[in-house]
């Protein structure tokens with residue numbers, strides 16, 4: 001459970017979730033505790049442990065209910081999110097699914113941002129449709145939300161900034177609207193990773209992250225988290241326990257190990273991405289660069305007000321190129337790997353799907369777009385790599 005005294009994310013990332021033993025010597029890191037069976041001294045000890053499950057002190061009863069390495073990671077995420085409680089899941093997408101299952105019921109309606117991580121659309125068609133939970137998509141900037149709220153609306157699901165084009169949305173304003181109408185506000189906080197953006201402080205009830213991305217940071221482990229305020233902890237924990245959800249201590253250890261350097265990595269991702277973004281902005285073949293830290297970005301004022309920095313993700317739109325030219329551009333790159341995901345230490349490039357990823361925005365007439373994840377390489381060498389890409393356009 002979270003402590004009350006506020007500390008900076010940089011300090012929490014280093015100090016929280018450390019080895020909790022006592023004695024004259026201590027390892028810096030918590031051990032990897034592999035566990036299915038737990039042995040108790042007698043039946044009363046088992047009963048006491050069962051009574052404590054989900055309570056303020058954690059109780060180790062059986063591997064399916066968590067393990068000490070995962071508990072240490074939960075402590076770090078609680079601190080980062082400013083949350084009362086956190087549950088961990090095998091992937092970020094599983095965290096979204098379990099969050100929906102924990103808080104939505106048949107007959108209810110959820111409003112999902114048009115800027116949502118695309119596989120959530122498939123999740124909606126598969127899971128929400130199957131359980132008769134209705135959904136609609138709202139504009140990435142939230143401008144049409146009031147007109148879409150129905151009598152059975154239960155939740156607004158936001159992602160700030162949005163996937164692919166990084167549109168900002170006024171979360172405190174959404175929170176005011178939700179509170180007035182008794183709606184839940186849930187946010188995908190993978191972009192901000194608890195360092196750059198803190199949805200629970202801005203009025204959200206639920207914040208979830210793909211820890212696979214920046215928190216893990218090394219492209220070698222998958223995990224998701226859902227963090228909630230005190231009022232919503234019982235519902236989240238109950239569903240998590242009921243469905244037998246847990247994460248392995250080895251994976252929890254890897255995420256913890258990545259988390260220790262998160263703040264330093266993000267600062268360098270931002271510096272490198274800004275360098276690349278400014279260079280792209282002045283390039284004659286670029287129509288626009290989507291990066292909220294740029295003063296020209298439509299979300300810049302909200303970013304400045306609500307965020308504590310930016311990361312390595314940006315997208316840009318070409319002026320007039322066809323698909324074959326985009327293919328040639330990407331083929332000419334040697335430092336940007338072609339791959340999904342982001343948040344690791346390495347640079348990546350992927351094409352933005354302009355047909356299957358938006359319901360409200362119309363991108364069909366826009367120029368073709370690439371998304372870059374700017375990694376920790378030398379930014380001038382990344383720019384030289386991109387120059388080779390532009391040269392290949394012919």
Ligand SMILES: Cc1ncc(COP(=O)(O)O)c(C=O)c1O
Nearest residue numbers: 091092093117190210212223341
């Ligand atoms: C914004 C966002 N949320 C959630 C996810 C899902 O995370 P995972 O890949 O761990 O399932 C992703 C993955 O790319 C993402 O970009």
